[in-house]
Structures are given as structure tokens and as C-alpha cells.
Amino acid sequence: MGSKNKLKRFKENDTFKNVVQPTREEVQEGFALKGKWEEHFGNSNPIVLELGCGKGEYTIGLAKQNPNKNFIGIDIKGARFWRGAKTALEEGLNNVAFLRTQIELLDLLFTKDEVSEIWITFPDPQIKYKRTKHRMTNEVFLNKYKKILQPNGLVHLKTDSEFMHGYTLGLLHGLRHEIIYANHDVYKNEGSPKEVLEIQTFYENQYLEKGKAITYIQFRIN
Template sequence: MGSKNKLKRFRENETFSNVVQPTREEITNGNFKLKGNWNRDFFKSDKPLVLELGCGKGEYTVGLAQRFPDKNFLGIDIKGARFWRGAKTALEEQIDNAGFLRTQIELVDQAFAANEVSEIWITFPDPQIKYKRTKHRMTNFEFLERYKTILKPDGLMHLKTDSEFMHGYTLGLLHGLGHEVLYAHHDIYSNHMAPKEVVGIQTFYEKQYLEQDKAITYIKFKIN
């Protein structure tokens, strides 16, 4: 995408009522107004709050919001020019239970209060395979701890990825840490038992992997 197009999207994001773009300082200074108040002040409705981390264009945020009007969905990504797509679609189609937050996933435990979140979807994260990149892997121990602080005690986690490495790494970690795996499959489109929302929504990255005939994996789990 050209830089002119990006700038246009950045400007439009600023006018979108369903987009929040706080500075890092606004989140980390301890006074972030939306922390603990996402339903009351942003969605203006009291429903279970579901996050999509690394949402890209926001296919899951928008797709799930359409399928589950009784929940609120917030897509999070650092790249505003990407989620512009999902935000614009949600506005045009008047999907008022979908929104977007531009921030670093590392800050989730400062952007949300304890027990504020009911579910977290992680969709096609970069697997960060190299050893030195382990700290950026979105299901590593530190990230799981962050998710745990904001999730309700019975909160659900969903990981959808094409990466066999990410799938195996996460399963191993969950097993080792004694977390509860509720469902796992290494090739969801070959499994007729796969949950509808897992096979019924395809993200931008996912479509490219499917064209390359790659298997798509999924894990649903709880963090104890």
C-alpha cells in the first residue's frame, strides 16, 4: 500500500467512532480512562467483551460481531492502515458491537482491567520461530500471564494459525503449565467437528495460506 493511501486511512481512522488510538503514554500512565470501562464508555452496552489480538484487517472482529450480537468485539493491532478495513465495514454495515484499538499487544494488561475480558482470539500471529524472537511469540509464558490478568476466571482463549511450529509450541506449553485444552486440531478444514466460527471465517493471511494448500490449525483453551 502506498504511503498516500496509508495517510488517508490514518486520517479516516481519526474520524471513526469505532476506533480508539491512545498514545503509549496514555495507556501506561495508570490513568487510561477506558480501562475497566470498555463496555460502558466505548460500546455503551453491557455484553461479554471479546478481543482479537493482531487483528490485521479485522475479519474475526467483524465476522464474530455479526454472528454473535450478544457480545462486544474489539480488534487490536499496531497497524491502523490494516484495521481501517474492518472499522469501515463495521461502520457501513452498522455493526455496533465491533470496535478497534490501535496499540501494542504487550500493553493489554494495562489497557483492560482484571476480569474485564471474556474471550481472546489470536489469529495467525507471526510464529517468531528464531530463539531470539521467543519473547515476541504471542502465546509465550509472559503473554499467557498478561491474558490471565484481564480474563474472567472461566475466560476462553482461541488460537488459529497455519504455523505447525506455533501450534505445537503452544500445545506443549499449555500441557507443561497444566492449562486446560478444550479442543485442538491440526487441520480444521478436514474435521467435520470443527466449531462453525473456526471454519466459517477466513482472515486475509489465512486465505493466502489456503491458496498454498496449507493446513490451518486451531486450539481452544483456558488459562488456569
């Protein structure tokens, strides 16, 4: 994407009512919407997060399927989620927001029990050992998710990476978290939730065209 396009999208994001872009300092000093996301949406419906949302395709798809829930796509790259934010406005999806921030700040952006579900869709698996700290299902991130999730809150991991799937399953077993459902090839094996099968991202379609299996895990953090 050219720099002119990026700048154009950044400027448009500033005008979108469904985009929130706090500075790191604002988050660390006390984020205004922490514990008050009901005010942003104007209702007390359950809040669902998509972490590393990219273009926001999953956030938009889930919001269409679940009008009685609020969805927040989170990514540091605003030029990417510009598309999702614009689509939500064009289609009148008032249960959608996008938050430009680092995932590591998550527990400073939401308060205890404020989130009902978390979706992690096609994250970078960070295969090299020295990149373990950046894997979005490592123990540090799981503890952050636990801080903001409701007691029975769900976490969903959908990925094309066999490594990420296996790493996460092993970690969940080792930490005695509750694995509700796991599937190493959702389009060949029965039983996957409809939102796993019916919503596909641009990159997911590319993976499928190459014959790559798409994996999925649904779990609770004890």
C-alpha cells in the same frame, strides 16, 4: 501500500467513532477506558478481543455471528484495521471497536475479569529462538491474558504454522493449562467450532490455496 494511502487512512481513523488510539504515555499513566469499556459500547455484553487483528476480518465476522457480544480488534497498524473499522460503520455493527496499541500493553488497557474471550488469529510464529519473547502464546503473554480474562475465559489460537501450534500445545501441557480442543487440520477433521470454519481471512484463503493445513487450539489459562 503507498504513503499517501496510509496517511489518508490514518486521517479517516481519527474520525471513526469505533476507533480508539491512545498514546503509549496515556496508557501507562492511566487509560481512560480501562474497566469502563461498557461506556464505550453502551452495554454490559461480554467483551471479546482479537489480537493482531490485521484488516479486522475475524473481528467483523465474529461480530456478525454474535450480536450479543462486543468485539475489539487490536493492532498497532492502524492503516490495516482501517478496512475493518470502515466496514463496521458502513454495516452498522455497533458491537465492534478497534484499538491501536501494542499487545504488550494489554493488561494496562483492560481490568480484571473485563474480557470473556481472546482470539489470536494467524500471528507471526517468531520461529527463531531469540524471538521467543515475541510469540503471542509465550508464558509472559499468557500471564497478561490471565489478568484480564474472566475465570472461565477462553483463548483461541488459529494458525497455519505447525511450529506455533506445536509450541503452544507443549507450553500449555507443561504449565498445566486446560486444553479444551485442539485440531491440526480444521478443514479435514470434524468437530471444529463453526466460527473457526465459517470465518476466513484473506491470508487464510491464500494458505488454503497452497494446500497448507489450518490449525486451531481452544484453551483456558488456569
